Amino acid sequence: xxxxxxxMASMGLRGRVDLLCRFAGAWSVPQPQTPPxxxxxxxxxxxxxxxxxxxxxxxxxxxxxVLFPRGAAHTMRHADGATLTFAEVRxxxxxxxxxxxxxxxxxxxxxxxxxELGQHHALLLQALPEVVHLHTHGRDDYTGLHALMRTLxxxxxxxxxxxxxxxxxxxxxxxxxxxxxxxxxxxxxxGLLALLMDARVAPALAAVIxxxxxxxxxxxxxxxxxxxxxxxxxxxxELSPVTPMDVVTALRMDLAARLLRExxxxxxxxxxxxxxxxxAAFGQAFKRVHGTSPAAFRRQTSETASVTKV
Numbered sequence: 119x120x121x122x123x124x125x126m127a128s129m130g131l132r133g134r135v136d137l138l139c140r141f142a143g144a145w146s147v148p149q150p151q152t153p154p155x156x157x158x159x160x161x162x163x164x165x166x167x168x169x170x171x172x173x174x175x176x177x178x179x180x181x182x183x184v185l186f187p188r189g190a191a192h193t194m195r196h197a198d199g200a201t202l203t204f205a206e207v208r209x210x211x212x213x214x215x216x217x218x219x220x221x222x223x224x225x226x227x228x229x230x231x232x233x234e235l236g237q238h239h240a241l242l243l244q245a246l247p248e249v250v251h252l253h254t255h256g257r258d259d260y261t262g263l264h265a266l267m268r269t270l271x272x273x274x275x276x277x278x279x280x281x282x283x284x285x286x287x288x289x290x291x292x293x294x295x296x297x298x299x300x301x302x303x304x305x306x307x308x309g310l311l312a313l314l315m316d317a318r319v320a321p322a323l324a325a326v327i328x329x330x331x332x333x334x335x336x337x338x339x340x341x342x343x344x345x346x347x348x349x350x351x352x353x354x355x356e357l358s359p360v361t362p363m364d365v366v367t368a369l370r371m372d373l374a375a376r377l378l379r380e381x382x383x384x385x386x387x388x389x390x391x392x393x394x395x396x397x398a399a400f401g402q403a404f405k406r407v408h409g410t411s412p413a414a415f416r417r418q419t420s421e422t423a424s425v426t427k428v
Contacts (some may be wrong), residue, residue: 137231139229141218161182167228187243231289313357332372374392385400
């Protein structure tokens with residue numbers, strides 16, 4: 119398995135489609151800041167509008183895919199920049215909710231959803247731009263994205279058995295393809311994904327992702343990349359604002375948070391899976407990164423999941 123695939127598999131990425139919005143006339147829809155780890159996205163199916171993030175206004179047209187890795191507040195507006203709100207109608211449609219303005223026909227259709235990474239994936243999310251905006255219309259090199267977006271829309275509008283599982287897998291695939299596209303286009307020059315793209319550093323990072331419990335040291339990481347300790351540290355610093363061992367700890371803590379949230383394993387076993395020989399050492403490292411103990415984190419995520427289900 120390549121390092122990007124291993125990273126994505128380790129994240130436990132989940133996704134959902136929430137709304138199909140169909141607007142006409144003068145309309146304006148503000149979207150508030152989302153909590154850490156909640157990555158909203160929009161897929162424009164038809165028409166043209168304006169997307170505002172802060173003071174930046176940009177065209178937002180059919181074929182566009184936009185996501186907000188750090189959950190930035192933003193506003194979608196009618197193409198003439200209208201500031202009026204509108205009377206809306208909400209109704210169930212397949213596996214999502216249709217939101218439509220009171221008009222016989224729509225000028226702008228957009229699919230709105232959320233990628234859920236959990237707040238413990240800050241290392242990955244910080245490596246991405248505040249706004250990822252891909253213009254896919256007429257781009258033959260975006261064939262894979264087009265296919266995923268069409269299938270995601272089709273499944274969302276149906277009530278077929280297994281649809282939730284299909285949407286979850288499609289969402290993970292869509293997020294991965296977006297990240298890969300940014301990597302291929304040279305948009306990521308620093309951070310975790312820049313490290314994964316670098317031929318000299320990537321072997322060490324891939325080794326940590328594959329075996330986080332190994333007793334990693336700077337010397338051992340340099341050895342995996344066939345570099346001297348000094349050369350490895352210097353080159354790593356050119357690509358990342360944090361040290362190699364900081365990245366090792368972050369990857370371990372990402373894994374720990376996922377295992378605490380998704381498995382019934384004991385805290386001791388999870389600590390061992392993340393490279394810690396004692397519960398105390400694991401607890402101290404976890405609290406430094408997440409601000410709470412492993413036990414408290416598990417309780418909080420369990421309570422949140424229970425509330426969500428209700």
